[in-house]
Amino acid sequence: MMSKFMLPLVAFALLVGMFVVGLNLDPSRIPSPLLQHAAPEFAIPSLHDANVLVGSASYANQVALVNIWATWCPGCRQEHGFLLELAAEGTIPIFGLNWRDDRVEALRWLETLGDPYVASGYDVDGRVGIDWGAYGAPETFLIDSNGIVIHKHIAPLTREIWEHDFVPLIGANKAE
Amino acid sequence: MKLLTIGVGFFLLISTALAIDVGQSFDDPELQHRYEKIIAEVRCLKCQNQTIKDSNAFLASDLRREIRRMLEEGKTDEEIYDFLVARYGDFALYRPRTSGRTLILWVAPMIFLVFGAVVLLRIVRRRMALPIDDEPAEGA
Structure with a gap:
């Protein structure tokens, strides 16, 4: 008699398990196919000076962050304070990719709020953003010293997320 | 107008x-x-x-x-x-x-269909083997 109840029970438990996993996934967080692959190489005009090219060469052979941001993005405003703290600590260079934005607005933002970036690229038509698989700012990529993407964070960065998701990876990378 | x-x-x-x-x-x-x-x-x-x-x-x-x-x-x-x-x-x-990662998306419906068919077949077979004893009594 046992088996008569066991099968539906197991099926039900499986279904519940699938729902628990499935409903806890956030569909707006799409895993990046770039993970564990070489980061895109690019050279685009600097936000500060249209005649200067910046890009992947700006952080070559270093563990670095690439932060995709724009002035139209509220989440970017939210994480900006933390990026400034991080830059002040000097543990990691942050490259800013200003995505689909207005140069004047973006420069005013950096001037009034502070500039955490070692260099800022001005991706006015979103071409570089596409190479990074960007679909919603802010997005932050962790690149190792070999130019491999080792982590991607979508949504504003905070101290907790930084300590929890980024620091262990950076430690492991530097120890190698 | x-x-x-x-x-x-x-x-x-x-x-x-x-x-x-x-x-x-x-x-x-x-x-x-x-x-x-x-x-x-x-x-x-x-x-x-x-x-x-x-x-x-x-x-x-x-x-x-x-x-x-x-x-x-x-x-x-x-x-x-x-x-x-x-x-x-x-x-x-x-x-x-169809790649390794998406194979399950394409194959799962087929697996469910076969599983359902097997279950259905088993139930039907079992019921067909039962004696027919639930027919309404004559004249009822």
């Missing part, structure tokens, strides 16, 4: 709203056909339940522009889909391709 004017005016208003893809069409109808087919297959990741054909999010228009450029460069449909999957993953395509 007044009603007609309002009606026509309203129609003109909504028709501008319908024009999402404002880019130039290709001179070559073959290219235009391929372009329209591809943009109807690609998910707008900013607005996930729309294709980039239906969306006017800037990401959708950027992707349309890139697809247009690749078609002009003579890229094949496969190369264009590869470009998108390499950047945005299998999720970018409304009909994900």
